[in-house]
Amino acid sequence: MEPFTFTCPCCGEEITGLPDVGYDAPAYYPGAPEEAETQQATLTSDLCTIAGEDFFIRALCLVPIQGSDQEFGWGVWVSLSKENFQRYSESYGDPDQSKIGPMFGWFSNRLPGYPDTLSLQTTVVPQDNNQRPLVYINEVHQDHPLFAEQREGMPQDKLAKLYAEHLCHRSGSA
Numbered sequence: 415m416e417p418f419t420f421t422c423p424c425c426g427e428e429i430t431g432l433p434d435v436g437y438d439a440p441a442y443y444p445g446a447p448e449e450a451e452t453q454q455a456t457l458t459s460d461l462c463t464i465a466g467e468d469f470f471i472r473a474l475c476l477v478p479i480q481g482s483d484q485e486f487g488w489g490v491w492v493s494l495s496k497e498n499f500q501r502y503s504e505s506y507g508d509p510d511q512s513k514i515g516p517m518f519g520w521f522s523n524r525l526p527g528y529p530d531t532l533s534l535q536t537t538v539v540p541q542d543n544n545q546r547p548l549v550y551i552n553e554v555h556q557d558h559p560l561f562a563e564q565r566e567g568m569p570q571d572k573l574a575k576l577y578a579e580h581l582c583h584r585s586g587s588a
């Protein structure tokens with residue numbers, strides 16, 4: 415497979431391979447440690463709870479790149495029902511975790527470059543071999559660009575723009 419390459423629009427650097435953009439926590443997670451303590455929030459690399467009421471897992475939202483055989487992955491959090499969170503936690507680490515089947519989830523991060531993605535309805539599909547679950551925007555949001563991009567792909571120039579704005583060493587956030 416040819417490695418995917420593109421040119422960063424801001425600095426002209428040739429980038430090889432797809433960047434990963436991920437979030438360490440759901441958007442709802444308190445920023446300040448004292449606040450996290452007050453709200454009884456817990457966070458690991460894959461699981462998060464807030465006040466014993468809200469339950470989140472880390473998932474991967476794949477978007478194919480147009481004109482390429484590769485997919486860009488947003489590392490995002492989705493909120494599950496308590497029951498599904500328990501089923502997911504109990505089977506976490508099982509090499510055949512796909513057996514628990516797809517679950518409903520609420521998208522729990524705000525992606526740059528889209529209309530608001532917080533609280534989009536999704537389907538979360540647990541994977542085997544300790545891979546993070548995949549998340550798909552539900553058809554009820556068929557007018558949302560992220561729904562369309564998961565099916566039709568992201569244009570390469572949009573990926574390059576995203577890279578320049580959020581990942582390039584010159585953007586300041588990298």
Ligand SMILES: [Zn+2]
Nearest residue numbers: 422424425582
């Ligand atoms: Zn650049």
